[in-house]
Amino acid sequence: MEQTKFLLDESQIPRRWYNVAADMPNAPRPVLHPGTGEPVGPDDLAPLFPMELIGQEVSEEAEVAIPEEVLDIYRLWRPTPLYRAYRLEQAAATRSRIFYKYEGVSPPGSHKPNTAVAQAFYNKREGRTRLSTETGAGQWGSALAFACKLIGLECKVYMVRISYDQKPFRRSMIETWGAEIVASPSTDTQCGRAILDEFPDTPGSLGIAISEAVEDAAGRDDTSYSLGSVLNHVLLHQTIIGQEALAQMELAGAFPDVVIGCVGGGSNFAGLAFPFIREKIAGREIDVLACEPEACPTLTRGLYAYDFGDTSKLTPLVPMHTLGHDFVPAPIHAGGLRYHGVAPLISQLVNDELIRAEAYLQSDIFASAVRFASTEGIIPAPESAHAIHGALEVARAADEAGEERTILFNLSGHGHFDMAAYDNYFSGKLEDVALDEAEIDRALRAIDGLPTPA
Numbered sequence: 001m002e003q004t005k006f007l008l009d010e011s012q013i014p015r016r017w018y019n020v021a022a023d024m025p026n027a028p029r030p031v032l033h034p035g036t037g038e039p040v041g042p043d044d045l046a047p048l049f050p051m052e053l054i055g056q057e058v059s060e061e062a063e064v065a066i067p068e069e070v071l072d073i074y075r076l077w078r079p080t081p082l083y084r085a086y087r088l089e090q091a092a093a094t095r096s097r098i099f100y101k102y103e104g105v106s107p108p109g110s111h112k113p114n115t116a117v118a119q120a121f122y123n124k125r126e127g128r129t130r131l132s133t134e135t136g137a138g139q140w141g142s143a144l145a146f147a148c149k150l151i152g153l154e155c156k157v158y159m160v161r162i163s164y165d166q167k168p169f170r171r172s173m174i175e176t177w178g179a180e181i182v183a184s185p186s187t188d189t190q191c192g193r194a195i196l197d198e199f200p201d202t203p204g205s206l207g208i209a210i211s212e213a214v215e216d217a218a219g220r221d222d223t224s225y226s227l228g229s230v231l232n233h234v235l236l237h238q239t240i241i242g243q244e245a246l247a248q249m250e251l252a253g254a255f256p257d258v259v260i261g262c263v264g265g266g267s268n269f270a271g272l273a274f275p276f277i278r279e280k281i282a283g284r285e286i287d288v289l290a291c292e293p294e295a296c297p298t299l300t301r302g303l304y305a306y307d308f309g310d311t312s313k314l315t316p317l318v319p320m321h322t323l324g325h326d327f328v329p330a331p332i333h334a335g336g337l338r339y340h341g342v343a344p345l346i347s348q349l350v351n352d353e354l355i356r357a358e359a360y361l362q363s364d365i366f367a368s369a370v371r372f373a374s375t376e377g378i379i380p381a382p383e384s385a386h387a388i389h390g391a392l393e394v395a396r397a398a399d400e401a402g403e404e405r406t407i408l409f410n411l412s413g414h415g416h417f418d419m420a421a422y423d424n425y426f427s428g429k430l431e432d433v434a435l436d437e438a439e440i441d442r443a444l445r446a447i448d449g450l451p452t453p454a
């Protein structure tokens with residue numbers, strides 16, 4: 001074994017985010033106003049977001065400078081390490097080389113604060129005093145609570161009911177950083193009350209929690225809405241991951257043939273992949289693989305269509321792969337991957353065949369997670385374990401074909417608050433949920449009558 005960790009100095013933290021929209025062969029379709037069917041403008045978004053983020057959402061600049069104040073907070077955990085997974089390679093008996101970028105070293109334990117800090121900063125600078133948001137697994141909610149505490153904003157988190165029950169310590173973390181948290185659907189909003197009336201036992205979903213957080217922000221002048229994934233500006237902020245990884249792969253004297261990440265709304269995947277897609281568009285050969293759950297197979301089995309980002313249809317219409325805005329995914333343990341849609345930038349890149357996608361069953365995910373923990377030591381978040389499984393599948397296929405690949409994946413977070421999920425796996429209680437076609441057909445009826453992307 002040679003060098004295991006590839007580390008950058010604090011002075012090497014990238015000072016700009018990378019905007020893939022500047023280089024894409026086809027720009028994503030515009031986001032539409034559901035009332036008029038016209039592209040949304042800054043005025044439509046101003047009640048929810050600060051102007052700087054609205055500007056980043058539509059920016060065509062290839063690079064956006066990272067404010068000094070944001071860099072100062074990034075220094076608490078960035079640059080994050082890049083590892084060569086020698087022990088995993090040995091256990092898998094693969095001829096391929098496997099590298100991973102580890103985002104779990106941030107205080108909340110995932111990639112999410114890369115954008116949380118930036119969003120809190122711009123909101124504060126434009127005079128907002130409070131943010132509302134949704135959270136699935138609790139990683140995003142804790143990242144935003146952390147960022148708001150450091151920047152000096154109030155924060156209200158609507159946490160998907162199933163995760164709220166499964167992950168009491170994520171709740172405690174969010175409260176430790178001073179945010180208010182409720183289970184979603186909640187009685188604090190009109191849409192929450194309406195859903196509870198109809199489905200009192202619902203496990204909740206990210207789509208529902210987004211509706212509640214948007215309603216909260218739209219109803220108060222002091223409050224902005226903050227989204228942890230999907231939007232262009234969120235993916236932009238995450239590209240610090242891939243830029244660091246490019247420099248670290250160079251330190252390792254290697255370049256990836258395959259770049260892999262798990263996809264919920266798409267932010268950690270984009271964060272690692274987009275700077276490599278820049279290289280791919282410039283002519284390098286790279287296979288870029290997005291990994292998702294079979295229980296919520298947005299990219300592999302969803303339709304590319306205009307759909308609402310939330311269940312109660314409060315958001316604009318987003319051009320994306322979708323399973324339908326009222327689709328409630330089965331309560332699998334990768335809570336952060338239970339979202340009916342995906343980032344429009346990723347959808348467009350899938351349409352343009354610059355990214356491909358695969359879907360996996362949760363028992364296979366946990367087998368790979370345990371194999372990773374047993375060799376590399378880190379206990380991965382169930383979401384991140386999709387990327388581990390993807391990497392092992394790519395290595396296996398290469399071995400079978402007699403090939404040798406250099407594989408890089410994003411380990412988006414640790415699983416220290418997911419141990420109940422591991423317990424279920426060890427006691428054989430984990431259910432494999434593969435979605436049947438009839439349920440997809442039913443859920444997609446929700447988008448009948450909405451505009452279709454040209």
Ligand SMILES: Cc1ncc(COP(=O)(O)O)c(C=O)c1O
Nearest residue numbers: 139229264265266267268336413
């Ligand atoms: C550790 C981790 N990885 C991945 C995700 C999925 O989100 P995204 O696709 O935006 O990276 C989440 C979401 O909560 C997460 O907590």
